[in-house]
Every structure is written in structure tokens, then in C-alpha cells.
Amino acid sequence: MEVEYSGEVMTLNMGPQHPATHGVLRLELKTDGEVVAEAIPHIGYLHRCFEKHAENVDYPGVIPFTDRLDYVAAMNQELGYVLAVEKLMGIQVNNRVHCIRIIMAELNRIASHLLAAGTYGNDIGSITPFLHCFRDREMILDFFEQTCGARLLYNYNWIGGLMFDLPPGLEEKIIEFLNYFEPLVDHLNRLLSYNHIFIKRTADVGILPPERAVFYGVTGPNLRGSGVEFDVRKDEPYLGYEDYDFEVPVGKGEFGPIGSCFDRYIVRILEVKQSCKITRQAIAKLTPGDVQEAIPKKVKPPAGEVYMRTECPRGELGYYLVSDGGTKPYRVKVKSPCFATMSAFREISRGAMISDIVAIVGSIDIVLGEIDR
């Protein structure tokens, strides 16, 4: 496409209150007409001092705060924290806890990816897929509500166990849901993913080459969209993920260069299918047991430090804990996947059109609660 440049650069603020920035993100755009010379992200509008709060409450008290980091995938957030504390204290939990944690984490991954895909379609101008995705996401939230009473912020994973066991009959309901839901993924593909307009809007936009993705520490579906096969669940398995049979989908550059918005999007859709597969296996592996048997009376880890990472829907979520032997953590540092992805944003968006900025922000699927903490 031929673009005429005037040579005059105008500064335009996109956000913090803009529906397509997925939260309170401000992008300072330096534009020449429709072309964006530079997009500088400004974050911090949702900063709630998580790390400072965490130093002032006891270990179990941090869990509700972790829910509020990435509020669309709260099960995964608290799972990472709980595993870090368990690693520091050397707590072993039984198979039932492992399986339920995997079921919840994978269901939450499906819900999160559905939200990502639905709002992405909405950003680009297709409203129907959004309604379809939210309808199915609601069913998953219903399962969470039946399990722990909350729909978004659960406080379900506890140090050494779980808040409640699964309610009777929930396994069958989840299987029933998966039977209903799995064919709908292909339906979503027909409706949105392989829609001609959608491909035109995303396939040649926002290219992030694999070596630059690694340089910027991008992880999760965004890294896999750039064609790098890297998944913490395979790379450094936790919760017994090594015993599960699933694939790690990567972007293949079906319609244009590898690492485009389309690749990042389609990886999420493919991952939803894998998550369904894992959930079925986890339900098959469920054994009877007491989900609270390993919960310590007093959470007081030995002095030391630990780094624990898990694969949350947005990438590699890490918790760095420092303990001084007391009942409160001395320091909790969160490695947020969206934070790392956002640091690459300036490079991804250079030279894009203003309307493509919306497509790029949607494709990297950020949650500002986790970036700002």
C-alpha cells in the first residue's frame, strides 16, 4: 500500500479510557496521518501496591490479593503463588488435589481464552462471536460458583490443599459441558477465525519475529504465536503435567509472516482444544482423597527464597518469594507475563496504522491488573 507522509508528527493519546485498550492503558501515539511512528505505552493506572500489601499480611492472606492480579484467570494466579509457598515449605499434596487443581486451571484457561477471542472479535468489528464466547464462558463460571461460591475471585487454592472438594456430580457436568463445547470451537473458527475480513485485518499486522520475542522475554501464547515451541507445562512440569497427553500449538504463519496477530490469536483457539483434552484426562485420573489433609496448622516457611513459575493463560507467571522465617512473606515479587509482553509493544507497533494498533493490543491479550499489580 502506498502511504503519503506529511513529515509532521502529531501526538495522540489513546486511553486510559478507551474500550479497545482492555483496561486502563494509555498509548502515546506519535502519528503522521494514519501511520503510527511510535506507540509508547504508559502503565500504572491500576497499580494497587500488591507487592507492598503482600509484605504486610500473612502467607494465606496473600491469596485473595493474587486473585486480583489477573482477574480473568484467577485460578491460575493463585495456583502459582500456592505452589511457590508449598515448594518453599516442602509440602506434598495428594493426587486428588493435583487433579482438581489441573481441572480448575484448565477450565479457567478455556474461560480466559474465550474472553480473549470474543473481545478480540469485538475490537475488530465482529460482535456475534463475542456473545457466543461469553455464553460458553458463563457455563465455566457456573462450575466455579458451584465449587467455591465465587465467579471471578475464588480464593480456592489454599496452601497445602483446597478450600472445598468438588461438589457431588460436578465431574459429569464438566464432561457434559466439554461434549457440548468442543464442536463449538470449530463453529467459532467458521464464524470468526477463518472469516475473510478477520484474516485481512490480522494476518499481516503486528509481526513479532521469534528472536525478538525471546529478547523481550515474551512468553505464553504470544511467544508460541511467533513459532517458538515453549510451554512451562512441558518444559518444567508441575502438578504432574508430564503424565498428560497434550500438544503445544505454535503459530505457523498460515496467512502471511510468522508471528502476526492472526498467529497469536489462532494459538489460543488451538490451546482451548488442548485444555479440553487435559481436563478430560484429569477427570479420569481423579482418585478419592481428603483435599485438606496437607494444610499446615501454621504457615511458617523456613528462611530462604524460591522462584516458582507456572503457565497461566497469558504466559509464564513467576513468583519470587523471600522468607525470613516469619509468618509474613519478606518479599513477594511477581513476574507478570503481560508486563514483559507490553515491553515489546513499542517494537511490534512501529509503522502500523492507527486501526491496526487496536488489532495488536487485542492480539497480545493483556490484563492491566496483572501489568500494574
Added chain:
Amino acid sequence: MKPEEISALLTEKFGARILESKLGVVSPWSVVEPAAILEVCQFLKFDDRVLMDHLELLGGVDYKDRIEVVYILYSMKHHHRYTLKVKLPRDNPKVRTVESVWGVANWHEREAYDMLGVEFEGHSDLRRILCPDDWEGYPLRRDYKFPTRYRDMPV
């Protein structure tokens, strides 16, 4: 490589510039002389035996008598992890930036500057990142006093 081998490699290459190492814990680490951090990072990233291409985390911890900056490195190819630390004085914490080695360090260092006041020499864009530009003090220091007002607004 095992953490012991990485530690041995570092001691062999940099000698006395590696101040101390702790192995046999959940996350093994080495303390590096602040002036040598850039060289050590470049070595760890580009040496074929180590190839730490992924900076997982960079953050500061205030230990009341010193500030530590922690670098958690991981190799996507060799699947091993190692932690580096630098110990800095509390009144004037300064260390070289590693943003040329890992791009993500740019933002992590801005956050460490914002939260703990660590100055990264040679950084291309050392501004506050989470707090407003005119915020006073460094919130994650242990002796931080919470302000009661910000721009005449009660906080």
C-alpha cells in the same frame, strides 16, 4: 548444566569478582560484584554451554542494611536456571543496566528504580513506571512512610 557446574564455570571465568555462592538450596545463587554484572550477564547469555536467553525476573529486595538486585536467568535451550545477585549500599544504589542483553530488562529496571530507587547506569529511559512521575519516595523500601496527601488530594 547443573547449578554447581554453572557456579564453577563462573568462578573459573571471573574469579574473585564472584563474591559468594550458595548451592544446595531451592534456588541456588551467586553474588556478583556490581561493576562486573554486565560482563557476567553477557557471558551467561552468549556462551554456548550456558545460553541464558531468557531473563525471567529482575527485581530488587530491601534487606534494611543493603539492597539486592536479583536476576533470575533461564535457558530455553538447555533448560537450566541460575540466579545472580548484586548487593548495593542503601544510600546510593547504583549498578550497570543489562537492557542491551535482554530487552525486557528495560522495564524491569524501571520498576526496580520506581519501587526501590536503584539507579541503573546507562539506562536509555530511566523513568518511574508504575507510580506517577512526581511521586516521592520509594514504596518498597522497608522504611517507607506512606504519604497522606498527593497533589493536595487525600490518599
